Amino acid sequence: MWVFLVRTLLQRFVLLIFISIVSFMVIHLAPGQPTEVDPMNPRMKAEDVARIRKSFHLDEPLHKQYFHWVGDMFSGELKSFKDGQPVLPRIWERFLNSLPLFVCTTLIVWTASFPVGIHAAVRRGSFYDRSTTVLAYALISIPGFFFSYLIMLWVVKTFEIPVLGMRTFGTEQEPLIFRGMDRIWHLVVPAVMSALTGVAILSRYVRSQMVDVIGQDYVRTARAKGLAEEKVIYDHALRNALLPFVTIFGFLLPGLIGGSVIFEQIFAWPGLGRLGYEAILNRDFPVILTLNFIAAVLTLIGILISDILYAFVDPRIRLE
Amino acid sequence: MTTTSAPQEPTRLPLVKAEAEALGPSESPLREAWRHFRRDRLAMAGLCVLAFLVLVAVFGKILTEWRVVFDPAQVRLPDKLRPPLAGASELIAKDQLPEFGLYLFGTDELGRSVFARMMQGSFVSLSIGIVAVAISLSIGILLGGLAGYYGERKLLGFISVDTLIMRFTDVVLCFPTFFLILTVVALLPPSIFNIMIVIGATSWMGTARFVRAEFLSLREQDFVVAAHALGLPERRIIFRHMVPNALAPVFVSSSIDVAHAILTESALSFLGFGVRPPFATWGNILADGRLYIFDAPWLFLIPGFAILVVVLAFNLVGEGLREALNPRLRRR
Numbered sequence: 309m310w311v312f313l314v315r316t317l318l319q320r321f322v323l324l325i326f327i328s329i330v331s332f333m334v335i336h337l338a339p340g341q342p343t344e345v346d347p348m349n350p351r352m353k354a355e356d357v358a359r360i361r362k363s364f365h366l367d368e369p370l371h372k373q374y375f376h377w378v379g380d381m382f383s384g385e386l387k388s389f390k391d392g393q394p395v396l397p398r399i400w401e402r403f404l405n406s407l408p409l410f411v412c413t414t415l416i417v418w419t420a421s422f423p424v425g426i427h428a429a430v431r432r433g434s435f436y437d438r439s440t441t442v443l444a445y446a447l448i449s450i451p452g453f454f455f456s457y458l459i460m461l462w463v464v465k466t467f468e469i470p471v472l473g474m475r476t477f478g479t480e481q482e483p484l485i486f487r488g489m490d491r492i493w494h495l496v497v498p499a500v501m502s503a504l505t506g507v508a509i510l511s512r513y514v515r516s517q518m519v520d521v522i523g524q525d526y527v528r529t530a531r532a533k534g535l536a537e538e539k540v541i542y543d544h545a546l547r548n549a550l551l552p553f554v555t556i557f558g559f560l561l562p563g564l565i566g567g568s569v570i571f572e573q574i575f576a577w578p579g580l581g582r583l584g585y586e587a588i589l590n591r592d593f594p595v596i597l598t599l600n601f602i603a604a605v606l607t608l609i610g611i612l613i614s615d616i617l618y619a620f621v622d623p624r625i626r627l628e
Numbered sequence: 629m630t631t632t633s634a635p636q637e638p639t640r641l642p643l644v645k646a647e648a649e650a651l652g653p654s655e656s657p658l659r660e661a662w663r664h665f666r667r668d669r670l671a672m673a674g675l676c677v678l679a680f681l682v683l684v685a686v687f688g689k690i691l692t693e694w695r696v697v698f699d700p701a702q703v704r705l706p707d708k709l710r711p712p713l714a715g716a717s718e719l720i721a722k723d724q725l726p727e728f729g730l731y732l733f734g735t736d737e738l739g740r741s742v743f744a745r746m747m748q749g750s751f752v753s754l755s756i757g758i759v760a761v762a763i764s765l766s767i768g769i770l771l772g773g774l775a776g777y778y779g780e781r782k783l784l785g786f787i788s789v790d791t792l793i794m795r796f797t798d799v800v801l802c803f804p805t806f807f808l809i810l811t812v813v814a815l816l817p818p819s820i821f822n823i824m825i826v827i828g829a830t831s832w833m834g835t836a837r838f839v840r841a842e843f844l845s846l847r848e849q850d851f852v853v854a855a856h857a858l859g860l861p862e863r864r865i866i867f868r869h870m871v872p873n874a875l876a877p878v879f880v881s882s883s884i885d886v887a888h889a890i891l892t893e894s895a896l897s898f899l900g901f902g903v904r905p906p907f908a909t910w911g912n913i914l915a916d917g918r919l920y921i922f923d924a925p926w927l928f929l930i931p932g933f934a935i936l937v938v939v940l941a942f943n944l945v946g947e948g949l950r951e952a953l954n955p956r957l958r959r960r
Contacts, residue, residue, distance in 0.1 A: 323795065323798060323799060323802070326795070326799050327799050327802050327803070330799055330800075331803065334808075334811070334812065335811065335815065441670075442670070445670075445940055445943050445944060445947075446936070446940060448939075448943060449887065449891075449935075449936055449939035449940040449942075449943055450932075450935075450936045450939075451891055451894045451895065451898075451911075451914065451932065451935050451936070451939075452891075452895065453894075453895065453898045453915075453918070454894075454914060454928070454932040454935070454936075457918055457921060457928070458932075461921070562802075562804050565804050565807060569806060569807060569810065569899070570806075570895055570898065570899070573898075573899060581807075584807055584810075585810070585899065588810055588811055588814045588815075589814070591815070596811060599807070600803060600804070600807065600808075600811075603802075603803065603804040603807065604802040604803065607801075607802045607804075608802060
């Protein structure tokens with residue numbers, strides 16, 4: 309177990325170095341300089357550009373820039389190209405904004421898709437099964453922002469609850485309970501909308517997994533010895549169907565950054581995805597690179613967690 | 629024997645079917661798959677939609693660019709934001725009148741006919757999806773095949789081909805895909821080809837891992853060993869014997885990948901990094917239409933539902949194919 313941990317950690321560390329190099333190359337070798345964001349500005353003289361380039365080490369060779377970036381990131385002194393503010397505190401602040409949305413979305417996805425999928429698998433071929441199938445495919449196929457706009461219009465018209473941003477303007481002086489309610493109202497629609505695709509995909513997966521397991525011999529044995537149907541489904545079948553979901557669970561973490569760009573943009577939610585989007589628009593390389601790096605770290609941590617969980621859940625697997 | 633025992637229509641008697649299965653393979657795998665596919669009503673509906681889409685795309689290309697009947701670039705400012713099926717007003721010059729003097733899907737903020745733009749966009753959207761998937765398939769099959777077949781060869785004495793390729797795949801897998809696409813598209817000069825290339829170049833990892841696994845298991849199978857023993861050249865073994873056997877599942881999932889690419893394109897358009905004018909795609913018609921959602925909802929609804937239907941069709945066909953080609957998933 310410990311040998312496994314040390315070895316994978318070492319491997320992941322090497323992988324991380326390569327990831328940082330590749331992402332650095334992709335961004336720096338692509339055409340377009342960060343100093344070209346505003347080329348029409350008449351007050352930008354050539355010497356100003358040179359001064360800016362110098363202060364951000366942009367005039368040095370690429371490998372030196374790479375070490376500057378890594379060094380600055382780990383010492384916490386990395387500055388944004390755009391306004392010279394430190395990058396890490398800003399990412400942390402946006403992360404705290406993204407977190408509630410991410411947690412709510414994840415909770416909705418994982419609590420909704422299992423009942424739906426299991427029910428469909430148990431009544432395979434029924435009207436319920438077929439209608440959830442069609443509905444799930446429709447949800448997977450609809451462009452996220454199109455659907456969100458339609459739902460937003462409908463929600464605002466019928467329930468008159470706020471949908472944009474994280475809080476209502478001018479409520480800072482209100483009592484805590486009012487502000488809390490306001491935050492929750494703002495959270496509901498974005499969380500549900502970004503969860504829907506996940507529910508559709510995961511419930512399909514739960515269904516196929518359950519269908520597979522229900523056809524197995526040991527389920528027939530459990531039925532044959534006269535166990536209650538509920539016990540057969542939830543104790544014997546579901547337990548074995550759960551195994552692959554441990555892997556999927558590990559892949560959740562990076563969704564914190566990459567999966568949220570569209571929905572944070574739609575709902576004007578000041579989170580990590582939007583920070584990345586703004587950084588891309590501004591060619592703010594330090595922010596883009598750091599976000600990419602954090603996403604890669606999260607992916608690797610997620611894979612590691614799912615590997616370890618797998619060993620706990622499935623006694624047939626040994627970590628060596 | 630082969631043709632007579634294959635029932636012309638799907639048999640409804642389980643007994644007869646069981647008997648036929650007990651007799652062993654009496655029809656070619658493709659025919660059998662087609663028989664299963666045809667019974668899947670959703671997948672057949674999807675196939676019909678796709679056939680219709682291909683027709684629309686081809687005619688769209690012909691009628692909007694080669695022999696211009698519906699001109700997607702014709703600006704008619706007096707007739708902006710007209711609802712669907714509205715007639716053209718009298719202020720429009722004779723040679724600028726839309727076909728039949730009627731705006732089938734209404735007009736946008738510049739008075740361009742939405743119908744003509746959708747016709748043009750269908751070809752562009754479809755080709756983005758197909759070309760992107762073709763790129764991702766070629767990269768995936770090439771890398772996966774190399775890693776699977778030549779995996780044990782050493783490069784520079786210490787690193788095997790397999791390690792090199794698969795670790796590279798892992799590196800790319802660790803990037804958040806959509807964020808990566810966004811970054812690269814934003815940094816590259818905007819063009820329709822760049823979008824195809826970027827979507828393709830960031831989605832090959834699954835194919836590569838799959839093809840590698842298939843190749844690893846195929847390499848040990850008797851018919852490949854026999855081909856080796858016969859002294860066939862490697863080229864022939866790989867392309868005539870192994871590739872066709874590894875590819876069926878890959879092509880099945882490519883249908884779903886096309887759906888994904890079309891959705892990605894529309895998401896990019898929404899964020900402002902999509903295909904630039906003068907090309908119309910369904911994605912950018914939809915993304916521009918959201919600005920007029922109150923004044924001209926058809927600008928938003930028509931492309932939105934068009935994308936929904938087409939992507940749904942691709943998904944259903946892909947799922948139907950997967951069930952038809954994989955005996956383990958078939959409904960018993």
